[in-house]
Amino acid sequence: MEPSKNWAVFIHPSTLKLASFVETLLEPVICKETANKIKLGLHEALVNAVVHGNLSNPNKVIRVRRILTPNWFIWQIQDEGLGIVKNRRISSLPLKIDTKSGRGIYLIHKCFDDVRWSRKGNRLQLSLKK
DSSP states (O other): OOHHHEEEEEEEEEESHHHHHHHHHHTTTHHHHHHHHHHHHHHHHHHHHIIIIIOOTSSSSEEEEEEEOOEEEEEEEOOOOOOOOOOOOSSSOOOTTTTTSHHHHHHHHHHHEEEESSSSSEEEEEEEEE
């Protein structure tokens, strides 16, 4: 593979109109079952970047780097926010079912094999073993 096919960078406005963007990010995933599994996790991560990271500011953007290795699909999602503090990066369901937030990080962890945060907390790396 040429280097340009191994990775690509995508810039998306900070908006919740994400369906076609998610489809673009999933293009290299051929297996429908795998694509459906990670579609939910990617969508949750992008919504978090828009709403919590960029505070729904339409003048900000989300940057996504997609990396393909022989064994992994990797997406690095970065917003322009201040980052999420370490103790909020919890992958458990909230105690109250009707809470307005808290399920996204749990779902992200369920959809990917490896989830890592940058030190600042405004970049999330999501990896799925092929």
